[in-house]
Structures are given as structure tokens and as C-alpha cells.
Amino acid sequence: MKQERSRDSLITILLPISLIFGLVLLLSLNTGESSIPEESSPLESGLKVIVDYLAVGAEIAAALVIGSAVVRAIATYLRQLFSRSRQHQDATESIRLKLGRLLTLGLEFTVASDILRTAVAPTRQDILNLGAIVLLRTLLNYFLEQEIRQGEESHPSEQERN
Template sequence: MKHEPSRDSLANLLLPLALILGLVLLLSLNTGQAGGVSETASPLEAWLKIIVGYLAAGAEIAAAVVIGGAIVRGSISYVRQLFLRKQPLDATEVIRLQLGRVLALGLEFTVASDILRTAVAPTRQDILNLGAIVLLRTLLNYFLEREIQQGEQRHSPEQPVMRER
């Protein structure tokens, strides 16, 4: 059984390193394309770009609303816990975990926005930029989810296995 934890720790080390390496490689690629290649776009493509632009802006607004609401809720909860309870450290961890879950959702909204912006007639540089952005946000989300799971495991009362001696 000692072999399994070493596999898990190796996987926990290699996955983030692979994501970071992929991000560095994507950011270092230079396609050599000029930024404004002017090809004649069809009217349908122009309308699609406008509609997708509004949808992407909506996804960014949704991310801002979700994250902003969580910040306000977390701040209010923290102030309440600070003044009403004697143990603000435990409350701080719970609030941090709640905020982390919402930040993960906000990251998903921002990734959706980036995907929408690249959906209509992307260039190779657009695709590379999207890949780098999605990879970076996936890396952030990975670490955030991992920390949330570790925090929930530490504070879960229904885990008698962790409390056995």
C-alpha cells in the first residue's frame, strides 16, 4: 500500500509540471502572422462575430457577478464570524473553501468567454492564444480544486478513518 501514495504524489507533481511546460511552449510559439490579415468576410460571418461578441461579454459579466457576489458574501460571513464566534480560524477556512468553489465556477465562465471569442473564423495565433489562456486557467483551476478537496478532507466530521489512532 505504500506504493500507491507515491504514485499519487508523482501524479500530483507531474500533472502541474506538464501543464506549466505546455503553457510555456504555447506562449513561446510565434506563428509569424501579421495581426490584421484582411480577408473579405461574408455578412453572415460578420453577424456571427457580433452575436458571439455579445455572448462572450455576457459570460464575462456572469463571471464578474458570480465572483463579486461571493466576495461580498464571504466578507459578510467573515465579519459575522469574527464578532459572533470565538473561533475565527475555523470559520476562515470554511469561508475560504466556499470562495474557492465560486472562483472555480468563475474560471469556467471566463474560459467559456475565451472559447466563444475564438469560435468564429479563428487564425492560428487566435487558437494558440486560446490554448495558452485555457491551459493557464486549467492550471489555476486544478490547484484550486485540489486545495478545496484537501480543506474539505481536513474539516469533514464524518471521516472516522482520519481520527483513528
């Protein structure tokens, strides 16, 4: 048990540090590629258009998920604030957990959008930019998951009700 805790605390410290280090490293790399666009075939151009539409769809999905989550969280909070219930602290924590889960889903959609945009004929700089973006969003996602897990462990009765 004690060995598991020390391993978990080591992972909790090393993972974010390594992700931040990787992000800084990726952002500091400069490939020196020219910005002159290469000629592409009509098939590749058509594929880029389709993938761009799919990427925009993923971005719209992310915006809808995150926007609806924020509106829902605010409405739930206001309803709880003006109710006569004494469980305000537990309700606030529940709202945070639900919002965190939906923010995580929204982040996954944005990562999918970035991957789609880089899928067709990427340059080395596109791949480095994608790596930096994915690392940053993975770091955000990691901390959100930690918050959700800690909140669920401290309030197991909320999970049983859902």
C-alpha cells in the same frame, strides 16, 4: 494504499509542471501571420457579433459570480469575527472553501468566454492564445481544487452540515 499515494504525489508534481511547460511552449510560438484582416461574408460577420455578445455575457457572469463570492466571504468573515463564537478557525476554513468553489465557477465562465471568442473563424495565433489561456486557467483551477479537497478532507464535519 502506498502505491496510490505515490501515484497521487507523482500526478501532483507532474501535472502542474507539464501545464507550465505547455504554457511556455504555446506563448513562445510565433505563427508569423500577417495582421491584415481577411474579408468575411455577411453571415460570418453577423455570427461574430452574436458570439461576441455571448462572450461578453459569459464574462459578466464570471464577474458577478466572483464579485458576489468575495462580498459574501467578507460579510461572513466579519460576522464571524464579531461574534462570540470560539470556532473562528473552523469558520475561516469554511469561508475559504466556499470562496474557492465559487472562484472555480468564475474561472469556468472565463474559459467559456475565451472559447466563444475563438469559435468563429479563428486564426492559428487565436488558437495558440486560447490554448495558453486555457492552460493557465486550468492550472489555477487545479490548484484551487487541490486546496478545496484538502480542506474538505481535514474538516469533514462541515460537509455533513451542508
